[in-house]
Each structure stands twice: as C-alpha cells, then as structure tokens.
Amino acid sequence: MENRSQWGGSRLGFLMAAIGSAVGLGNIWRFPATAFENGGGAFFVPYLFALLTAGIPLLIMEYTIGHKYRSSSPRSFSKISKGMEWIGWWQVLISFVISTYYPVIIAWAIMYAYFSFGTQWGGDDPTSFFVGDFLNLADPGTFGFIVPAVMIPLIVVWVLVLFFLGRGVKKGIELANKIFIPTLFIVFLIIVIRAVTLPGAFEGLNAFFEPDWSRITEGKVWVAAYGQIFFSLSIAFAIMITYSSYLPKKSDITNNAFITGFANSSFELLAGIGVFAVLGFMAVQSSTPVEEVVKGGVGLAFMVFPEIISQMPASGFFGFLFFASLFLAGLSSMISISETYIAGLQEKFSISRGKAVTFGGGLAFIVSLFFANQGGLNLLDTVDYFINNYGVALAGLFEVVAIAWFARSLKDLQQHADSVSDIKLGIWWRICLGIITPAILGYMMLQNLKTDLS
Numbered sequence: 001m002e003n004r005s006q007w008g009g010s011r012l013g014f015l016m017a018a019i020g021s022a023v024g025l026g027n028i029w030r031f032p033a034t035a036f037e038n039g040g041g042a043f044f045v046p047y048l049f050a051l052l053t054a055g056i057p058l059l060i061m062e063y064t065i066g067h068k069y070r071s072s073s074p075r076s077f078s079k080i081s082k083g084m085e086w087i088g089w090w091q092v093l094i095s096f097v098i099s100t101y102y103p104v105i106i107a108w109a110i111m112y113a114y115f116s117f118g119t120q121w122g123g124d125d126p127t128s129f130f131v132g133d134f135l136n137l138a139d140p141g142t143f144g145f146i147v148p149a150v151m152i153p154l155i156v157v158w159v160l161v162l163f164f165l166g167r168g169v170k171k172g173i174e175l176a177n178k179i180f181i182p183t184l185f186i187v188f189l190i191i192v193i194r195a196v197t198l199p200g201a202f203e204g205l206n207a208f209f210e211p212d213w214s215r216i217t218e219g220k221v222w223v224a225a226y227g228q229i230f231f232s233l234s235i236a237f238a239i240m241i242t243y244s245s246y247l248p249k250k251s252d253i254t255n256n257a258f259i260t261g262f263a264n265s266s267f268e269l270l271a272g273i274g275v276f277a278v279l280g281f282m283a284v285q286s287s288t289p290v291e292e293v294v295k296g297g298v299g300l301a302f303m304v305f306p307e308i309i310s311q312m313p314a315s316g317f318f319g320f321l322f323f324a325s326l327f328l329a330g331l332s333s334m335i336s337i338s339e340t341y342i343a344g345l346q347e348k349f350s351i352s353r354g355k356a357v358t359f360g361g362g363l364a365f366i367v368s369l370f371f372a373n374q375g376g377l378n379l380l381d382t383v384d385y386f387i388n389n390y391g392v393a394l395a396g397l398f399e400v401v402a403i404a405w406f407a408r409s410l411k412d413l414q415q416h417a418d419s420v421s422d423i424k425l426g427i428w429w430r431i432c433l434g435i436i437t438p439a440i441l442g443y444m445m446l447q448n449l450k451t452d453l454s
Ligand code: PFF
Pocket: 021, 022, 023, 024, 025, 026, 027, 095, 098, 231, 232, 233, 234, 237, 239, 333, 334, 336, 337
C-alpha cells in the first residue's frame, strides 16, 4: 500500500505507542510478584540477561520486519515466505482472544476508581470482590435494571478503544498514547512517592530486594525471567510488527528498541518498589511477615490493594489514583492488541479501517460480554493461563524458528536494521535469535507441559 498511515513526524508518537503497549498490567501486578517469588534481588540477573539476549533482540527483529515489509503481521510473514502467513494469523488470534477479556479487567478498574470516592470497594473485606455486590452485581437497585453493573464501564472501555482505533494511527492511536502515557507516569510517580513514605515501606522493600542467590541456578527462575520479558514487551503478539509498519522510512529501529525495552523495565522496577512499599505497610499494620501478604494478579489489584489503601490516610484519593493508573496502563495495551486484527482484516479483505473496526471490534465486544460476570472470572483465568503459557510461547517459537532457520532471513533483516540505525547489530544479535531464544522458548514449553501434565 503506497499511502500507508504513519506516525507523526517525530519519533515520539511511535515510542509512546510502543511503550504504551508494553507498559500494562504485567508491569504493575505481574512483575513484582514474579520477581519476589524467583529470588527477589537475585532475580534481576536472569531478568537483565533475558532483556538483553531475548527481549531487545526480538524487539529489534519485530520492528525491522514491520518497518521493512510495511504490513500487518500476517502479510509481513507472507512477504517473507508464502507459507508463513499463518504465523501472523496465529499471533493475531492470540491478540484477539486477549482483547476479549482484557477490557473486562479495565472495566473493573473503572468501577473501582468510581468506588474510590466512597471507598465502597468492600473496605477491609477483601471477599467483597467475589461474593459481595461486585462480580455478580446484578443488583437492580444500583442501576435500575438487572445486569452485571460492570457492563456499563465495559461499554465505556469499548467506546473509547473503538473511537481511538477508528480515528487511525496518528489521530487516534498516537494521540491516545500521547495523553495516556505521560499521565500514567505522573500518576504512578505520585503513588510510589506516597508508598515509600508509608510506615513499613522499608520492610517491604527489604523483602523485595533481598537476594536469594541460591535460586539463580534453578531453571524455573530463568524460565520465569524470560516469560516476564516476553509478556512485558508485548513480543510475539503481532503488536510490535503492526506498530512498526507505520514507522516513517527514516527511523532508527535499533535505538527505538532499546528505548522501549529500558522504558518498560524502568516502569516495572518503579511498580515493584511501589507495590512492595505498600505491602510492607500492610505487613507492619497487621504484624504479619511481608512474605505472607504478597500476591500478584487480579487478587493484588482488586482485593489486597483496596484493603490496604482503605487503611491509609486520604484513602479515596489514592485509591482513585491507583485504579486510574490501572485503567490508563490497560487501555493503551488494549488499543495495541486490537490494532493487530484491525490491520490484519483491513489488508486481508481490502476493507476500510472503519469497516475493520466495526467487524473486528464488534465481534470482540460481543465475546467480551461473556467474561463480564462472576462465572467469567474463572473462565478468564483459564483462558489467560493457556494464552500465556502456550499461545504466546508457541507464537514466539514459531516466529524465531521460521525467520532464523526456515527463511534464513536474519542476515537480511540485520542489513535492513543497520541501514537505518546508528547502533549496528553484530553477530551476537543473530546468535541471540537463532540459538538462545529458540532454545529458551522450547525449554519453556516443555517445562510448562511437564508441570501441567503432572
Ligand atoms: N505488555 C503488557 C504488559 O506488560 O502488561 C501486556 C500485554 C499487552 C500483553 C498487550 C499482550 C498484549 F497484547
């Protein structure tokens, strides 16, 4: 396509969008718990190793593919080799599935942000998320008719997502991220500053950073580090290929990949500090060891945090900021996942962006309704588990093996990246992608299978 949409003139638009996709719930609720469970301070060694040997090299590869072939993921793969189009569709399918439950979590964040005004999220009763009036909120008193109340914010999320996607790359996606990401950063910084000045913060941080060096020889810890990096950088979801296909011809690919990688990790570290400072506060308040209050995922955000925040001064205010940051981080990631199939559909069927948004987004919207109730949470957990442990690992494995071993295009891609980038890629880049990454992903798959089958 000659007149392919592009990001605005400066590199900022693309970077904000890429960072917006990367920075998400994975940074806020996945990283802190994963690091803690895998050696605390010692986890930073495998984590940095994974960032440098797989995360950034893969990001460079995906950026180069998008930039070179200027197409969505399926079409980019088919341009590399006809038989590889399915790899792109596999990635798009994973993103589509995620985009059917991710908005439900964002909708919860909206409701909790709203509840913050009256600290009505169950206060010190963490069970309210499940059995109180929340997940099965079908209370006709609340809205006057019998629907799970989360439907309303869910529709708000979809209206926002489809609105920005419908407006296109520069006026929609770029604009949204240029607003959301700086706001997210400021809001989060306020929370972290408040968190580290709470009594008990020090104990929390101590528990977080205390290195358990004995763990570093465990394969499981390394798998966790690579898993976190893949998920956190939105790699193998077709996102980064799609986003980089909108880069202007003159763009420094390698530099952009390093900036995205380090920005995402910095945000992860910041979140780890914030979360553990708050957990330390809770531990001290209830005189329990920090280890016993650590949690990640939905439980951390919607049960543990509300409980802790309600014990803090100005709890409504900080509760609002916290859920607002979940909302901002989630929405920018949600936009990126959905853009993968918008772009894919547009190219495959030669339809307009508007039509692709209507059909693709409409279908995802309808499916998302099934997740928006109490039964939905279990379903969401299961789907999320399989997507993360098999879907993405497989997509990553297919991708690197296809590029490095079947198409043998690493040299080609390296040349392309070098032709536009200041930093030149060496043989290390091809070793990381041709050998290290496939070996790790293969090992990861086997480990996951072993755990699930036993
Ligand atoms: N990279 C995001 C995070 O760390 O939270 C998560 C994510 C976003 C995963 C978008 C997948 C995705 F398609």
